[in-house]
Amino acid sequence: MPSDVRVGSVDQDFEVAVRGSRSRFRRALLRNPAFWLGAVGVVIVVSAAVFAPLITSHDPNFAFRKEGLSASGDPVGPSALFPLGTDELGRDYLSRLLYGARTSLTVGIGANLIATLIGVAVGSIAAFAGTPRLRFRFGSRVVRIPIPVENILMRITDAVLSFPVLLLAIALVAIVGPSLGLVILVIAAVLWTPIARVVYSRALVVREADFVLAARAVGVRPARILTKHVMPHLIPLIVVYATLGIASTVLFEATLSFLGVGVPVPAASWGGMIIEHIGYYLTDPRVVVLPGLAIMVTILSFNLLGDALADAFDPYHWQ
Amino acid sequence: MQSLIRGPRAIAIVAIVGLAAGACSPGASTGPEGSGSAASPGATAAESQPATIPQGGTLSIAYQSDLQHLDPAVMYDTVGIAAVRLMFESPLTYDNRTTQLVPLLLTEMPAISADGKAYTLKFRTGINFVKTDGSVLREMTADDFVYSLNRVLDPNLKPSPSPVASAFFGNIVGASDVIGGKAKTASGIKATDASTVEVDLVKADATFSNILASTFAAVVPKELATEDTAAFDAAPVGTGPYVLGSYTKGQQATFLANKHYWQPGQPYLDEIDFKVGVDDNAALQQVQAGTLDILGDQIPSGSFTQVTTDPQYADQIVRHSLVETQYMSMDASQPNGGPLSKLAVRQAIEGAIDKENILKIYHGAGVVADCILPPDMLGFDPTCKPYTFDQAAAKTALAAAGYPTGFKTTLYTDTTDPDPKVAAALQQDLATIGITVEVVTQSFDTFLNTIETPHEAPLVYVGWFEDYPDPSDFIDPILSCASAVKGGANASWYCNQAIDAQAAAARGEVDGAKRITEYQAIQKAIMADAPWVPLIHEDWVTLESKRVGGFVIHPVWLYSLRDVYIKPGT
Numbered sequence: 001m002p003s004d005v006r007v008g009s010v011d012q013d014f015e016v017a018v019r020g021s022r023s024r025f026r027r028a029l030l031r032n033p034a035f036w037l038g039a040v041g042v043v044i045v046v047s048a049a050v051f052a053p054l055i056t057s058h059d060p061n062f063a064f065r066k067e068g069l070s071a072s073g074d075p076v077g078p079s080a081l082f083p084l085g086t087d088e089l090g091r092d093y094l095s096r097l098l099y100g101a102r103t104s105l106t107v108g109i110g111a112n113l114i115a116t117l118i119g120v121a122v123g124s125i126a127a128f129a130g131t132p133r134l135r136f137r138f139g140s141r142v143v144r145i146p147i148p149v150e151n152i153l154m155r156i157t158d159a160v161l162s163f164p165v166l167l168l169a170i171a172l173v174a175i176v177g178p179s180l181g182l183v184i185l186v187i188a189a190v191l192w193t194p195i196a197r198v199v200y201s202r203a204l205v206v207r208e209a210d211f212v213l214a215a216r217a218v219g220v221r222p223a224r225i226l227t228k229h230v231m232p233h234l235i236p237l238i239v240v241y242a243t244l245g246i247a248s249t250v251l252f253e254a255t256l257s258f259l260g261v262g263v264p265v266p267a268a269s270w271g272g273m274i275i276e277h278i279g280y281y282l283t284d285p286r287v288v289v290l291p292g293l294a295i296m297v298t299i300l301s302f303n304l305l306g307d308a309l310a311d312a313f314d315p316y317h318w319q
Numbered sequence: 320m321q322s323l324i325r326g327p328r329a330i331a332i333v334a335i336v337g338l339a340a341g342a343c344s345p346g347a348s349t350g351p352e353g354s355g356s357a358a359s360p361g362a363t364a365a366e367s368q369p370a371t372i373p374q375g376g377t378l379s380i381a382y383q384s385d386l387q388h389l390d391p392a393v394m395y396d397t398v399g400i401a402a403v404r405l406m407f408e409s410p411l412t413y414d415n416r417t418t419q420l421v422p423l424l425l426t427e428m429p430a431i432s433a434d435g436k437a438y439t440l441k442f443r444t445g446i447n448f449v450k451t452d453g454s455v456l457r458e459m460t461a462d463d464f465v466y467s468l469n470r471v472l473d474p475n476l477k478p479s480p481s482p483v484a485s486a487f488f489g490n491i492v493g494a495s496d497v498i499g500g501k502a503k504t505a506s507g508i509k510a511t512d513a514s515t516v517e518v519d520l521v522k523a524d525a526t527f528s529n530i531l532a533s534t535f536a537a538v539v540p541k542e543l544a545t546e547d548t549a550a551f552d553a554a555p556v557g558t559g560p561y562v563l564g565s566y567t568k569g570q571q572a573t574f575l576a577n578k579h580y581w582q583p584g585q586p587y588l589d590e591i592d593f594k595v596g597v598d599d600n601a602a603l604q605q606v607q608a609g610t611l612d613i614l615g616d617q618i619p620s621g622s623f624t625q626v627t628t629d630p631q632y633a634d635q636i637v638r639h640s641l642v643e644t645q646y647m648s649m650d651a652s653q654p655n656g657g658p659l660s661k662l663a664v665r666q667a668i669e670g671a672i673d674k675e676n677i678l679k680i681y682h683g684a685g686v687v688a689d690c691i692l693p694p695d696m697l698g699f700d701p702t703c704k705p706y707t708f709d710q711a712a713a714k715t716a717l718a719a720a721g722y723p724t725g726f727k728t729t730l731y732t733d734t735t736d737p738d739p740k741v742a743a744a745l746q747q748d749l750a751t752i753g754i755t756v757e758v759v760t761q762s763f764d765t766f767l768n769t770i771e772t773p774h775e776a777p778l779v780y781v782g783w784f785e786d787y788p789d790p791s792d793f794i795d796p797i798l799s800c801a802s803a804v805k806g807g808a809n810a811s812w813y814c815n816q817a818i819d820a821q822a823a824a825a826r827g828e829v830d831g832a833k834r835i836t837e838y839q840a841i842q843k844a845i846m847a848d849a850p851w852v853p854l855i856h857e858d859w860v861t862l863e864s865k866r867v868g869g870f871v872i873h874p875v876w877l878y879s880l881r882d883v884y885i886k887p888g889t
Contacts, residue, residue, distance in 0.1 A: 073680060089740055089743055279599075280621035283624070
């Protein structure tokens with residue numbers, strides 16, 4: 001019998017008991033309708049972003065002044081030429097939505113990747129660094145001064161957590177000026193803290209495990225313990241939080257663009273499309289509802305996917 | 320000079336003064352701020368006024384922006400002007416529908432000396448300053464007017480001096496000494512008796528009567544209006560028909576009827592409430608529901624077509640052409656031989672812009688602009704149409720000017736709707752002739768700072784709204800060499816000495832007909848140099864509730880609430 005077999009409860013089907021954790025994970029995932037809902041949504045949104053130029057032939061920033069605007073200068077509804085109508089400048093709304101998916105996902109994945117890297121680094125280093133004593137030489141004397149790395153890192157995390165995140169982001173964008181890259185950096189700079197906290201608390205538990213003690217006893221260096229022995233136990237957690245994080249990042253980008261400090265015009269952004277057309281919410285709700293729906297579907301999909309992953313990683317859900 | 324400039328939907332600018340040479344209609348006024356019956360061109364809501372104006376009631380008006388100042392010495396925005404004119408009065412004013420100057424605090428129009436340099440003002444007697452608690456402070460005298468003018472010139476006003484001290488009043492003898500801190504009072508402003516003031520000018524200036532009608536010339540009481548304008552903002556005291564009842568910043572200012580007002584039969588209302596910080600879409604719905612009386616901003620873009628075409632609101636729409644020009648400026652003296660410094664390049668761009676499309680962005684509320692001066696302005700010339708829209712020809716002309724593959728540049732505008740949309744339209748037009756434009760939108764304050772910094776902005780989308788109804792206000796502050804300096808409003812950094820000389824001569828010209836010809840020649844000469852692409856002259860379109868009577872858009876004041884009443888039985 002393979003060494004990693006876990007024995008379930010007494011009345012458990014023996015066949016199940018011999019499955020490896022990997023196949024149990026897969027089975028739990030594939031049986032979860034939330035996973036399928038989320039996965040389908042994510043595939044749709046990602047395809048929309050990737051294949052935007054194939055789905056529509058219109059330039060998202062080109063204003064069709066004659067066909068795309070009514071005589072009174074208002075957006076026109078769906079037609080053969082514009083499947084979802086146009087916006088207030090006569091630009092094809094389907095193209096705006098598709099290219100808006102590119103903006104959302106670029107920011108969502110880009111910012112979240114950076115935030116996750118920072119969060120994992122801070123959380124795991126804080127858990128394992130503790131309070132090392134560093135040697136300083138003053139003339140002939142050698143002094144060992146304790147540096148509370150753990151405290152410093154986690155108090156910085158607390159400080160960033162306690163900032164009003166939106167105000168901080170708005171201030172940063174206002175100082176530097178809006179651009180796609182800056183929006184990614186700003187979001188990453190404020191959204192790394194939750195993942196740092198979660199990774200830190202799980203790493204604290206893992207650090208006390210016997211196999212870590214064993215590794216330490218045979219002289220494995222701390223950095224290697226962290227990467228080879230501890231990190232694998234953190235991966236499920238990171239995957240779940242990174243997935244859920246994409247949802248909050250997409251929302252955050254939409255919020256910044258809604259407030260006018262997000263991705264600069266004329267690039268399409270769902271949040272920006274809502275604020276551009278907010279005055280039409282009574283007379284032509286289409287132009288507000290469509291980007292709102294796009295934001296909702298994207299966030300819901302990533303959230304469902306993240307939840308399904310979390311459930312699948314959890315052994316209590318394997319049955 | 321910062322007068323101006325805003326794109327239309329939330330003008331942050333202002334207006335003042337009129338023109339002696341009667342731009343619009345012959346004076347048909349029945350008295351100071353009286354119910355003049357002459358409707359100015361473009362007024363569509365010119366309802367006939369009842370024989371006796373109904374009294375009483377509370378009027379409410381909502382704005383997106385807050386009041387910036389209530390002290391007339393420093394107030395220079397469109398929300399503030401409506402409020403300040405309720406509480407303060409100047410020697411002159413305009414007829415309530417036109418730009419005809421009429422006496423207000425004076426018994427008659429000023430007597431002007433033969434050389435045009437000395438103005439004698441005869442003030443009415445028996446006019447009282449009334450405190451914010453509604454009680455009489457004391458009677459106003461000629462000394463108060465002398466003090467008020469010197470106060471506007473005072474460089475020590477806290478927290479900042481008047482924005483127009485030098486632009487409006489610098490021509491008074493001795494004014495520059497006061498502005499420069501060398502004197503406390505200007506020698507050219509003298510009270511000759513308790514009700515007479517003489518004002519002497521350095522140079523004859525036909526537009527000075529307009530300055531006397533501006534809110535900056537309002538009379539304030541010496542003992543209360545000190546150098547601390549913030550204190551006077553908080554407790555303003557004047558001679559007007561209303562007094563400040565209460566003001567909660569960011570929420571509401573309440574103006575109550577002045578029971579001691581000097582004009583019989585006024586004020587018409589018991590109370591006027593300014594609700595500030597109200598979203599324009601929310602305010603529109605309140606006016607439609609009848610819970611708000613006047614929309615302080617324009618009808619927002621998203622609801623514009625629906626509201627303006629709905630017969631239900633037909634008699635509630637208030638619409639008037641603004642005396643303003645929206646334009647794209649081009650940096651005519653771009654440093655290092657930049658492409659825009661070349662006349663042929665600017666002339667090519669003139670033909671590349673689809674102005675009808677830009678008018679469409681404004682839902683057709685306005686007319687296309689081909690020249691500098693707007694209709695309703697003295698000197699407007701319908702035959703001034705120097706460039707025609709032809710993008711193919713423009714592309715050829717740009718190639719002939721040495722840019723067959725175009726160039727890259729930047730267009731600045733502010734964030735207020737619909738300016739970013741117009742910028743996107745300009746961007747697309749310029750792209751068709753090969754010019755790649757990056758659009759930068761900035762909040763209004765930042766934007767003003769950008770365009771007032773030399774050569775910071777190669778292209779600018781902006782507008783200019785009249786300070787006073789005289790063509791000099793469309794040349795001197797925005798297209799003269801003197802305004803092409805840091806802090807000036809000449810966004811195209813255009814400077815032509817020959818034009819400056821012509822404009823100086825036209826400004827001093829006393830023959831009205833000749834003056835018009837001169838300004839028409841000047842604007843054609845400027846357009847030949849192509850510092851601007853004039854785009855549109857906008858209409859102001861807003862909504863009033865069914866109860867409101869007597870509300871019109873004034874060509875200078877914009878909103879003139881002292882003539883508004885509540886219809887009985889509503």
